[in-house]
Amino acid sequence: MVAVTADTEVLVAQRYSVGSTRAAVTVVAAWHLGYDLPVMVLGWSAYRWPWLALAAWLLYTLIGVAASPALLNPARRLPLGPWPLAAAVLALDAAVIVACRPEDVLSPANWAWGSVGWLAIILFWPRRSWPVDLGVFFAGNAVVMLAGMAAADALDRTSISKFLVVLVGSITLQAGGSAGAHGFDLAARWAADSSRILARAEAAQQAAEQVHADRLRRYAQARQAAAAVLTQLAAGADPADPAVRHACAVGAARLRRLIAETDDTPNPLLHTLRACAFDIERRGVVVNLLTVGAVPPLPLEIRRAVIEAPLEAMARARTQARVTLVATANQVIISVLSDAEAFAVPVADGVTVATQVAPKTEGGLLWIESCWTGP
Amino acid sequence: MDRELLDRPVTLAVVEDLPVVIEGMRSWVAQDPHQRVEIVASGNTLEAVLAGAGADADVLLLDLELNGVLMIGRIPELAAQGRRVVVYSVHEDEETILTVLKAGAVTFISKNETADHCLDTILAAAGDRPYVTPTMAGALVVADARTTRPMLSAREREALLLWFQGMNKQSVATRMGISEATVKQYIERARIKYASTGRAAPTKTTLLARAIQDGLITPDDIIEYQSLAAEGGSH
Numbered sequence: 085m086v087a088v089t090a091d092t093e094v095l096v097a098q099r100y101s102v103g104s105t106r107a108a109v110t111v112v113a114a115w116h117l118g119y120d121l122p123v124m125v126l127g128w129s130a131y132r133w134p135w136l137a138l139a140a141w142l143l144y145t146l147i148g149v150a151a152s153p154a155l156l157n158p159a160r161r162l163p164l165g166p167w168p169l170a171a172a173v174l175a176l177d178a179a180v181i182v183a184c185r186p187e188d189v190l191s192p193a194n195w196a197w198g199s200v201g202w203l204a205i206i207l208f209w210p211r212r213s214w215p216v217d218l219g220v221f222f223a224g225n226a227v228v229m230l231a232g233m234a235a236a237d238a239l240d241r242t243s244i245s246k247f248l249v250v251l252v253g254s255i256t257l258q259a260g261g262s263a264g265a266h267g268f269d270l271a272a273r274w275a276a277d278s279s280r281i282l283a284r285a286e287a288a289q290q291a292a293e294q295v296h297a298d299r300l301r302r303y304a305q306a307r308q309a310a311a312a313v314l315t316q317l318a319a320g321a322d323p324a325d326p327a328v329r330h331a332c333a334v335g336a337a338r339l340r341r342l343i344a345e346t347d348d349t350p351n352p353l354l355h356t357l358r359a360c361a362f363d364i365e366r367r368g369v370v371v372n373l374l375t376v377g378a379v380p381p382l383p384l385e386i387r388r389a390v391i392e393a394p395l396e397a398m399a400r401a402r403t404q405a406r407v408t409l410v411a412t413a414n415q416v417i418i419s420v421l422s423d424a425e426a427f428a429v430p431v432a433d434g435v436t437v438a439t440q441v442a443p444k445t446e447g448g449l450l451w452i453e454s455c456w457t458g459p
Numbered sequence: 460m461d462r463e464l465l466d467r468p469v470t471l472a473v474v475e476d477l478p479v480v481i482e483g484m485r486s487w488v489a490q491d492p493h494q495r496v497e498i499v500a501s502g503n504t505l506e507a508v509l510a511g512a513g514a515d516a517d518v519l520l521l522d523l524e525l526n527g528v529l530m531i532g533r534i535p536e537l538a539a540q541g542r543r544v545v546v547y548s549v550h551e552d553e554e555t556i557l558t559v560l561k562a563g564a565v566t567f568i569s570k571n572e573t574a575d576h577c578l579d580t581i582l583a584a585a586g587d588r589p590y591v592t593p594t595m596a597g598a599l600v601v602a603d604a605r606t607t608r609p610m611l612s613a614r615e616r617e618a619l620l621l622w623f624q625g626m627n628k629q630s631v632a633t634r635m636g637i638s639e640a641t642v643k644q645y646i647e648r649a650r651i652k653y654a655s656t657g658r659a660a661p662t663k664t665t666l667l668a669r670a671i672q673d674g675l676i677t678p679d680d681i682i683e684y685q686s687l688a689a690e691g692g693s694h
Contacts (some may be wrong), residue, residue, distance in 0.1 A: 372571060374623070376553045376597035377604070406625035410597060412604035421625040442626075442634055451626060451634075 100272030102156065104265040108209060109152045111261060112202040116144060120195045127193025136183040140176040140196060144203060147173060151206050166207045166217070173200050173207070174224050181232035189236040190246045197229045198250050201258035209262075218262065222255050302342065309338035330400050330427075337363065337399035345387060353379050353387050354409060357418070360398055361407055369422075370404045377411035380458065389437040390416055390456045392430045397452045400424035414458030421451050468494055469585040472513030473501040474530075475522040484520070487577055496581055505533060517585040523548035523559065531558055538563025541661040543584045547573060553598035560595075560653060565662050569594035587662070587669040589650035597623035599649055610652045618645035648675050 124137055131137050147169055154162040162169070180196035181189060188194065201222060208217040233239055233247065313331040321328045337360050344359035345352060354375060361371045382390075398405055401422035410417045429441055429452065436458075442451040471488070475481050481501045488496045500513030503525065513519070519542050523530055530546075537544050544564045548555065551569040559567050565584045568576055569592065576592045583590035591599070596619040603611045611619070614635070621631040622642075632639040651670045670676050 372625075374551070374594065374597060376623070377601035408597065408624045410600060410620065410623065412601060415604070417620070419624040442630070449625075449630075451624070451630070453624070 096272070096276065101269050104268045105155050105206075105209065108206055108261070108265055109155060112148055112152075112206055115199060115202050116141075116148060120144070120199050123192040123195045127188070127191060130185060130188035130191055130193035131183045132185050133183045137180050137193075140179040140183070143172065143176045144196070144200070148203055148206070151203070155206050155209050162207070166211065169207055170204055170217075170221055173203050174221075174228055176200070177225060178228050178232065181229065184236075186236035186238070189232055189238055190243055194232075197225055197232075198254045200225055201254055205258055205262045209266075214262065214266070215259075218259060222259070226251055305342055306339060309342060310335040326425075330425075333364075333367075333399040334396050337395050341388075341391065341395055345384065351379050353382060353391065353416070356387070356391060357394075357407065357409060360395055361405075364398050364401060364405065368403070369398075369401045371398075371401075372404075372406045373409075374407070375409040375411070377409075379409070379411040379416060380413055382416065382456070386436060386456055390418060390454045393439045393452055393454050394418045394420045396427065396430060397422055397424050397450065400427055416456045417453060418455075419451065419453040421449050423448075424450050426450060468497040469518060469582060470499045470512075470516040471496050471518050471520060471581055472508050472516035473498060473520045474503070474505055474508045474525065475501065475520075476503040476525045477522075480522070483573075484577070487573075491578055496578060505530070505537075518543045518545055518581050520545050520547060520581070521564075522546075523550055523555070531555075531562055534559065534562035534564050538662055543587075543662055545580055545584050547577075551594045553601050556595055556598040557602050563662065565666065566590050566592065566650075567595045567598075568592050587665045588673070589647040589654070589666060589670065589675075591619070591622070591646045591650045593623050593625065596620070596646065596649075599653060602653070603649075611649050612645075615645045615649045618642050619649055622646055644675060651676055 120141060124141055128134050150163055151169065154160045177196045177200045180194055184191070184194045201218075204218060204221045208214040208221070211217055229247065229251075233243060313328070313335040316328060316331065317323070323329065323332075340359055340363050341356055344356040347355055349355040357375075358373065361373045365371050394407065397420035398407060401420070401424045403423055405420055405422035405424075408417075408419050426441075426443065429439055431439075437454055437456045439452065439454045441453075473481055473484055475484070484501075485498055488498055499516050500508050500511050502508040502513075505521075505525075508519075519537065521530060521534075521537075521544055523546050529550075534544055534546070545566050545568065546559045546564045547568040547570055548559075549570045551571070556567045566580055566589070568580050572592055572594060576590075580590045580592065599611070600616060600619050600623065603609045603616065609616075617635060618631055621634055622628070626634065628639050628642045628646075632642045635642065647670070651667065654666050654670075667676075
């Protein structure tokens with residue numbers, strides 16, 4: 085649930101990002117088609133070499149078309165990189181200036197120098213250093229234009245004023261547009277980041293609550309396993325009494341099972357059985373544990389139900405126990421043949437797990453078997 | 460063979476790389492009040508044992524792992540020579556047991572049960588009669604459950620299971636409400652059913668022939684078992 089929320093936030097942020105880049109591409113395309121093209125066609129007579137102006141317009145289009153997919157899809161890279169393309173843009177800028185008659189260098193027919201800034205915006209868009217890059221580009225553009233004006237002998241006051249108006253106007257529009265779109269993008273990322281942090285905090289809290297609940301549950305189980313015998317001992321029960329000793333052994337075996345059953349092992353049932361066998365071995369019981377077959381994956385409740393009675397038989401064994409586990413795809417049978425005294429066998433649910441006992445008269449040993457049969 | 464067996468002890472060759480185990484085996488053989496078995500050769504390689512008096516022993520007791528090398532690959536040639544190979548090992552997982560039986564060994568004893576079953580197994584093997592150790596019984600139960608057409612009847616399976624779980628045959632009989640002889644028959648018949656799977660060997664043929672002679676199975680049963688084996692029914 086939490087993970088889904090975080091993903092959604094990231095998705096929203098990505099959509100905002102894509103939205104702002106799409107807006108930038110649209111502005112460039114609209115400007116180039118809606119302004120540059122008409123002024124070039126209408127001012128066709130103002131050019132010395134009109135075909136050079138047209139070629140510059142086409143080169144602008146080509147660079148724009150090449151740069152846009154790289155911007156809209158971050159997986160694609162800009163061919164040649166931004167600066168070589170930016171240099172080409174400044175070159176086409178110069179070409180349009182050269183194409184104009186000297187007297188028309190400040191007319192609308194010289195469309196390029198006011199328009200190339202838009203193209204530069206999308207070239208430098210993904211770079212962290214985009215403000216510096218744009219600043220350098222704008223300065224380069226201004227130098228190219230001033231050089232063109234000088235060549236056309238148009239450095240008079242009126243021309244310089246026109247130059248400054250167009251320059252400041254275009255830079256204000258272009259830099260402002262870029263800053264706005266980038267800011268929009270940044271805000272979306274911040275929003276996504278903060279909701280991710282929030283989601284992570286929520287997940288951590290949920291995990292902590294889960295751990296706490298698990299601890300309480302395990303405490304209750306441990307209490308159930310050992311409280312009765314501990315109470316007996318506290319009340320002065322004699323540890324030499326065999327009944328008390330058996331109760332202690334059974335309590336210890338249950339605690340052992342609780343510890344072993346949640347260990348992360350490929351075969352938790354066998355792992356639990358081995359842990360219990362190891363424990364009774366340590367108190368001097370000769371244990372022979374044999375297993376055949378591969379145990380199918382079983383839920384914890386079933387593992388617990390099928391191991392409960394054999395576990396108690398093992399815990400009550402005095403000197404010897406033969407423990408066997410037979411597993412097939414849909415059956416798991418655990419048996420214990422031991423010299424334990426007969427005891428009240430824990431009741432299995434009888435549906436998935438059935439427990440049988442053979443009295444000690446058969447061969448002098450107590451036989452107990454728990455069998456889980458799958459669906 | 461039976462007449463001969465009455466006349467002289469069963470001869471046994473032991474291939475084992477641990478001298479202490481050979482000594483243990485000698486002491487079990489010596490403790491038998493009827494002196495039914497005599498160890499005629501022992502050594503730590505097959506070649507050494509078969510070169511001398513072991514060449515004509517009635518039974519060859521083979522430790523599955525000699526100096527760290529598994530001997531499974533050598534069993535087929537021994538079986539083909541008509542040797543009654545009894546394999547004993549600490550490797551008691553069902554895969555090993557079934558592989559050993561398929562390769563042509565007449566029976567398998569786990570090292571943890573050797574003391575109880577060793578002499579019985581050797582005597583049964585020498586007489587070409589099936590003997591199923593409890594460990595082997597567990598392997599047969601699991602192997603049968605894996606086949607698409609199980610060979611064991613429900614009662615045979617129950618008898619094998621209780622035998623694997625450690626009951627003696629009298630207890631199994633009481634538990635199942637049948638005679639001890641019937642329990643023995645169920646368990647031995649289960650072994651015979653699996654004798655017809657895997658590689659053909661003179662020892663297996665003798666085992667099957669003997670089982671028919673003893674009335675454990677009928678010749679018709681064998682045809683059925685072999686058709687099961689032919690379709691790869693053991694796995």
